[in-house]
Amino acid sequence: MLSILLFLLIFSHLNAENKAQKLKAQNIGKIETPAEHFGFEPGADRMLFDYEELIDYLQKLDNASTRLKLTEIGNSPMGKKMYIAFISSEKNIKSLNKLKDINRKLALNPNIPEPNRDSLLNKGKVFFLATLSMHSDEIGPSQSAPLVAYDLVTTEDSQKREWLDNVVLMMVPCHNPDGMNMVVNNYKKYKGTKYEGTQMPGIYHKYTGHDNNRDFITLTQEDNRNIARIYNKDWFPQIMVEKHQMFSNSVRYSVPPAHDPIAENIDAGIWNWSKIIGANIATDLTKQGLHGISQNYFYDEYAPFFSSSSTWKNVTSFLTEAASVKYATPIFIEPTELKGYGKGLSEYKKSINMPSPWPGGWWRLSDIVSYEKASIMSVLKTASLHRHEILKFRNDLCIKEVSNGKTIPPYYYIIPLKQHDESEFVNLVHLLKQHGVHIYQLNKPVVLDEKTYQKGDIIIPLSQPFRPFIKEVLERQKFPVRHYTPGGKVIKPYDATSWSLPLHMGVKVDEIKNPYSEVLDSAYVEIKEIFKLVTEDIPHDFEAAVFTVQNNESFKAAFLGLQLGLKVARLTKAANISSRTLAKGSFIIYNNADKISSFKTLIDEINVPPIYISNLSKVESSTMKIPKIALVESWLHDMDAGWTRFIFDSYHLPFKTVRPGDFEKTDFTKDFDVVVFPNNRKSVLMSGKIKTRSGELIIPNFPPEYTKGIGKKGMTKLMSFAENGGIIISWGNSSNLFQGILEIKQENNTKEEFQLPYKNISKILKTSGLYCPGSILKIDLLNDHPITLGMKSETGIFYNGGPVFATSIPNFDMDRRVIGKFPEKNILLSGYCEKEEVLSNKTCLVWLKKGKGQLVLFGFNPQFRASTNTSFKLLFNSILLSKIND
Template identity: 35%
Template sequence: MMKKPLFFGAILFTLATLAWPLQTPEQFLGFKPGSDRNLAHYNQIKAYFEQLSRESPRLKTFTLGKTTLGNDLFMAVISNESNLKELEKYTNITRKLAQGEVEAAAAEQLAASGKAIVFVTCNLHSTEIASTQMAMELGYLLAAGTGGDIQDILENVILVLFPSVNPDGQIMEVEWYNKTKGTEYEGTGTPYLYHWYAGHDNNRDWFKISLKETELIVKELYQKWFPQILVDEHQMGSSSDRFFIPPYQDPPTPGVHPLVWRTINLIGSRIGYDLEKLNLKGVASRGYFTGWWIGSLDDSAWFHNIPGILFEGASTRLASPIYIEPEEVESGESFKNEERIFSPNPWKGGWWRLSDLVTYDLQATLSVLNSAARQRKELLFNTYQIARESITKGESEAPYAFIVPRQQHDPTAAERFIRILLKSNIRVFQLTHPLRVGDTMFDKRSYVVPLAQPYRAFVKNIFENQHYPDIRKNLKAEPELPYDMAAWTLPVGMGIKSVPVNEPLKAMMEPVQAAHFAINPFPEELEEYIVLDSRANHSYRAAFELLGKGKTVYRNIDCPDFSSGSFLVKKSEALEILKSIHSEAPLTLTSRKKLSLQQLRRLRPFKVGLYQNWGHNMTEGWLRYVFDEYKIPYETV
């Protein structure tokens, strides 16, 4: 008896969808995205996508969590209605392929039945605003679902779209632009960091995973969706090429699978071809952007076997147009802006507008989606092939593993390092029995990171030292400098001891999961004088927090009974506060029944003034991050 009303309701929904076409971004905003001196605010963009999700069966929105400043970080998932109803099925397929969990014949079948997943991330750097405006146009085109190419994309591709990776900064920049519009400061960036802590360095965090936004997106990338392509959309200086696309400039980072580079080159070349057909001038490859780096969003994807595609469009003054004289234009391929193989149609100057950037971003993104639709099965099987070859290589070539010994200068720092690996979906194990490797004995509970795993390239690049190649135009020329950081060995940066294993490893061990790091119980049997080991970073947080709450804290100067620099507090005064701290930041505690305070120094609360200049001081931002994490009191001046 209930079937007729439900069926009738479905008819009404279908008729309503057909009768009232979707509202365009221009109708929703009152201006066309990309038009001169107009910017859509993040909250408007979010509201528009939420409206599309209510009105179109081809788009869903998901809120991942809160940003550093408490805004919602959302994404839109776009495909045809049938695919959206079976997202779990398709993410299970990409997971099995990306993790190399099945045999080749089964992988062929999965690739044939799966959908290519494409991540598109916009506005990581908040002054690079065009992609946020473009995202609304892209969302509308796909949600409306009209046109043959669009239908092919919706049938074969699942798009995961982030209109802004850094909502806090997008809000800052739009509100600053609107505040200064019509003044001499129109088009300037904010006079403060557009990420609360990192500023421009939020695109240096994708292997360390320090920021909230990074952690939320990395989880989607490497734990849930396992995409076949990632596109990260940026902007660059105003007087260079109009639009950069891969192939990248040499050198490549060692260890990235050749199929990743070949796929990047293939997709990038197709973008160039498609943009050329539209007579979009100034599209160039190679230039300034190299394949040597791990810290940025698109680059970190390479080490997870994902072709990471970078767009870099020439900037305007936010939404204000600029005029570039012909002699000002300097291509990354030719300082005279002449025709080159990778820049065959140079832009010769003139007016440059936000609408131009939106057009380039939109057409390039559609080109990637069309490539994904055309080569869906091949891209999916490549995911599997690279994973299996990485596992096989890890089984047959040294190093076979890296061991992180239990004994560390700061055991909690080692645990933090292991957590970072787990967030990047790296397989980590823990010894259940002692292990001898050569002349070295490793205790039970030491960590083992094998190389026989899908993301072998990431493991090698995190643990091993990098050596930037000596690249010169000739023997007499100066070496060419790297575009960004030349090395990124994370154990070195975190003060973690690790040991390579250069022989096949046979060990009794068990897998480590995130739940493994449940906080150890607070020690019950503590004497009156509690010692906080100075070698443990969390001891400093405890000392600052106790001082901030008016408690007495001593520091060891000459006492030989425990390590120099360690902190000491009285149980009767500090116990409850220490328990609270331990629940968030595990403490390394010992205690003494009696102790002479003559060899200790009582600490006094102090004031810190943290200088914040007018502009983008990322050193100040990261220092503020450390101060906040360790509860160091400060005032910004």
Template identity: 20%
Template sequence: MKKYLNQLINCALCLLLLGSAAIKAQDTVGTLQIDTIATDSILRSTTDQNFLTRWVDVLPDHPTVPSPRDVLGYTIGTPGELTQVDDIYRYFEALAAASDRVEIFQLGQTFEERDMLLVAIAEPEFLTDIDTYKSYLNQLSDPRVTDRAKAEEIIEDALPIFWMTAGLHSPELGPPEMVMELAYRLAVETREPFASIRENVITLITPVFDVDGRTRQVEWYKRNIKGHTDHNDMPPRSVPFWGHYTYHDNNRDGISISQPITQNYVNGVYEWKPTVSLDLHESVPLLYVAGGTGPYNEGVSPITISEWQMMANYEISRLTGLGLEGVWTWGYYTGWYPGYMLWATNNHNGMGRFYETFGNGSADTMERDIGNVRFAGKDVTSRQWYRAAPPPKKMTWSMRNNTNYMQSGVLASLEMVAKNGKMFLSNYYQKGVDALEQGAEEAPYAYLIPQQQTDPDSANYMVAALGRHAIEIQQVTADGEYGDVEIKRGDLLVKLNQPYGPLAKTLFENQDFPKDVEVPPYDDVSWTFGLVYGVDVEAIDDEDVLLHVADSFNQDEAFLSSTDLPRGNGIWVIPNNGQRELGPARFALGDMTVLVAEEEFEVGRDSYPAGSLLLDMNELDRDRVSAVLSETNLVVENLRRMPDVATHELDLPRLGVYQSWRSTQNAGWVRYSLDQAEIPYTLFSKDKARAGSLLEEFDVILIPHMSGGTTLAAIIGGVDPKWSPLPYTNTAATPSHGHILSSEDITGGLGFEGMAAFDEFVRGGGTLVTLGSAGVIATDSGILRGVNKRSTAGMNTPGSIMTAKITDHSSPLVYGYDEITHVFKGNSPIFSVADYNRQYSPLQFGVKEYDEDESEDEANDSDDEESTPKPPLVISGGIVQGADRIDGQPAIVSKSLDDGHIVLFSWNPMHRHVNHHDHAFVYNAILNWNDL
């Protein structure tokens, strides 16, 4: 070890001496003096000259414009130095104050009301006239108002806009550091490629995307991580919470666009119309430049896909020529899922990509071994067509190395755009032309959203989501019929002959992910709007619909208006059609008596489904009830008398949500959905669980999905106690910690005491509801007998919309849903029961009979030809592996235990606030907690 340390010291001294000699021989860089202190730091902090390029090996010293070192007191990439958001902003403000090549714009605020910035860098004449350059791109975005001749004139005067974002994922520490130095270089460097970039590109930088998360992460690093240099033996590198609700899949919110940071970004895309976007991430070795493996999303222009490859090949060639090894493309990420943040650019005719630069998850320098790291089935250190210069298997890696690679890559990308700006602008315009032609020439030509909806509230949400995607929507002013689709006055029509028509089609159509792919899918493979939101949507294949007269829909208003309440004071009935709004409405009614019909019933010619709510308005305060229901989209009817049907009272439970310190991501989405629904709950974790007596505080405990491979051992053991104490508390040094949930020590998990407390809770009369993988708490612990977790070996269900079938209509868990329905299932365990215990499963995946076998299938072949075809297991998406092991298996298991009850969901019905259609299953469990 001593010999090894001496070698490292000698190597560092050699680098320092070589660097000092080089600086003496070269006093200037371009026309500027060299900042010898910063340059010495760069050379000292870079662990190998092979990890450095001539673009970033020296730093100029401008006489009037401050470098990061001038403001922060250290050079970017200095070991152990990590910059807090306020200081990052302080630097950019100083840079903008000193340079007329830099201007700062406000992008918006985070959920916790921290500012998001947009920094523009270009020659002063471009920034002075920035509105003109923005208007050029806005004109190019719509070929209906800008013809080809006008577009060509604009392209001659316009500049491409290149928007890079840093710090979306909080533990990926390097990007917010790097962009400070990059901005300085772009503002002051006089050599190439910097000068040409300034003269030919408007560069936008968002220095910190998830500002809430970066704030917490820097405090976490300084409190718990700094000084640990063994990458394989250190406390958790990530702070437990990033944004207020979102964690790693803040980069998956591009479907619903629900979070403020997502909304700020997409609104920025609509305002600035970036030609190219680049999202900076970590930590694939050494630099992955996105091109995707395919299969590619059908809604993406082939021009865009070609641009991905062109840009990636240019970057690899340029950086390899500059001496960097380990720069590659292809074998990581597919290019199928349209909900990543950067896809706001791809979805709107720009070109969006991302980088993955190797990082330590720390500002400290570490020894790294990547010899066993594999992507696309190949060692990341192997030579491939897409990685001609592979990296070494072992290395000493530093934050400065990370900065060198990432910054050099961004400069290569900017150089490419600067040299080919007119081509990128022409491509941008052409994508809009192609979109209009595709919408006018290929079926479907439009999608209809009828006014008659079983869940008007979800319909309103879906329409608002379309608006957040900048999809043009029209409202029908006259009835019409196109093929077998009737449209009525007031319905909404989304015609596809619009600039973002391919995106609208992508959002509405059923996905069909190929069965045989070389690289498995990287994320969800389905997102069909009508299905995930539970909204009736119809495709129209008659091109004449494009001529149907309709007005532009005012997206500032709700599509469907709120409820008209009955005048009478009899028995008010709210039919249950699986609306997600029904659960929140019951909670809003508070302590008022609300009954639920246990069976379908009829009154005159009208039929009402099981699960319908009944309110005796002769006994209730009409004003209080009206104040609640008038704000909803629920249908409310008046009956003369209480119907002759079995009922039970919906007693409001005291709801607790259990949060594991190992996995906060999915719990964050559950919190968001519950908060949006205004359903009260108490968030708690291991400390309260271990203390026991949970029945004193809760009637229902909801445990969110954790991750597909979660084990009972991980839940019980939690964060390794060897790092105890590991606090997440609010202190003067960590003011952003301890607000969502707090603990003096997050190590250790639920423990056996917590397991005993859950067992006691259920047996004493509580109801335990688990989503997805959280069910292992009940099955693998032995608390719930007769229910097993099926092996997931050979199964891969990355996120598809599947058929589901009700097998017990009397169960309150399925109130409101049709016998054949659907759910959104990702990778999570399936909980099964023996055939003699099938009564415990009121809902199954697919329609296969539980005892159906191959011999019966063969015997019934002739009958099947004459019978109604069975619906497919997968409606939208695709199962990569294991469909036969899912079809016919329980989707919900519901079983009593002494005086209490346990409900297991074999999927996550609250996934990223997207599958609204599934939310009512959860509300059914919560509201009927003592009548299951």
């Protein structure tokens, strides 16, 4: 009887599903066109739809068509649902789960028996992932999405139907939903005024703005984790494109292959497939009369922190870049204004990298939409034509990389349990697992390279399909120097040149260059669950929990504890507790029976255990409170301030944002204890204008209410705040604010002029040949200083050519201390630096005093893109400095 009921249930479900599919098929003729749904043709002049309107249309297509399935993939940082639209033949859409399983096997299994593999290759389809408009001012790709979807779900063209039989298009209609709405709403606000098409003030993301595609190693942002999960763990597509826009006065459309330098760890086959795909896009678009297509131009494929980090997971990945308009407002470009830039096209002329130049004239959003739609169709065609080869290549590469891991050093990476910062050790393991890396743990002690590793240490074999990624992010980077001509000018990288997670996070990782197969074959087991350090339960009776200052998470515990109403103190002297020495600066969170639920909330969020203490009578400490923090953020797409907000929010550090134009009306002395200046240009902060390298001031493309600067009066107020005991923290170019003659207004209305005892000498060093595009450099730190609590005596910092300081003997009520300086030699740890020797013994972190005020100036970003965890403590300690004479 039970089997009959089960059969009836299955039959009823299948019958209902078939009816739904038939209903969809009947509705194809009733599908609304994009123009009918939006009230205008996408791409029309001065017309834009927002994210909700876009998703509403795709949901209509999902309801009406058997060729499209819309699936949620997570939420944006501001809570909007994100989706993939699967577009393919009806048969493929009905079989998505089976095809997904084939993808997984081809991507991850190097040991498929040949008959089985042949079967998978015959049944499998190429999955082509397209992510649109992650940069929200690059609006064209998302505006083209409805046209692409409508064409493919309604087409009766036999060629396109064949593409859909062989390929599954996975279209993320908008990578950045929050930013899309910000940009669209801002455009509509000013449409019809003289400010139509001006830039959106602020950043088009909760935190990162344009930097959201620099996050695909560290995966700090929720929307990026949603995208990365597609190719790391869920769907394993074989091809991926990330669709962008670029400057307006050059080529119309940039397609692969990219320019040198390229990543050393990527198999040659990936680059060759990108050439085939790119050549077909260029050919197909030019054939359709779409001119100005370039290849090997401007952008390189060296760094993996873009979403094309999928390349390091054996996905043929690339960017396309369309020339921009003013969002939806057309622009006219004179032929004399068209230029070639940098790598691959030094002149805007017919060349092998652009055989059919665009002549100039009107350029519209509809043009961008046309190029975007045509490029998607071209990739579908290529993927269809080469379906079997592409699928086979994916599994061949899986086999090859696993074999490389067994035959080419390094063979393993080992992460010892004993670390200076245990919390970042745990974070590193979590991060690698998010990337789809298989992580193992030693189940017994082993001796490798004359070093004993303990049971519980983490071991990562490189005989994995994602070997290129593992090696890329765990080794130190050595930039592949290439020249335009023999012995000529070096081809410079597009972005930073270091992403070594051990150095960025401050975690010791050992590289094992001998195979040791006999020693290790049975010495480790895979970590399947969420990794955590072994912890004891919260005791029933304890006076306090101590969190060691060496851990970044301890700062989070302290800040969260205060937020939850717990009493928090900080050790003012090192102490021996429970046979363990706790360093000066460690945090004490006291037990309170009335707050035990709050304490449990805190413990649940922290990834390392505290030390529970029953008696703290001999401990010297001071009660801690969080200072009132002002975070200075300009309206001019201030990404570094956005990253700083992210760090503060992640560590439960409250703050208030203050804009430069608000300085004159802000009572800093009354309202704040600390003012933080993330990296920004002095000209932007002071006057709201951009100062070029030639010294020319440019009015930015923003409505005037967003281009106000601090001004002289605002700066005077800020320095009076410092004089009265305030703390100023500044890094990067913002530190130039405090160089030269400054002014304080005294209570009796008199003014005092002074100069702080430092200056920025980076320009002098650059004339000596210093060039550092973003690398990890070694610095020596002053021991036992409040700013360096919890730090080793030397560390790595991310340096990209920022300020270098020279201090001087102070006058009057001023003082200075060099907190961090570059060593005499062996400065570069990872990345690329020309003439590093000019940095020898130069200062990069300085503490200054004026009256009761303190300034901490960093020549580097201590929180760069939320990826330089090893220097977070320097920032937190600076914020927690004790006031002078308190």
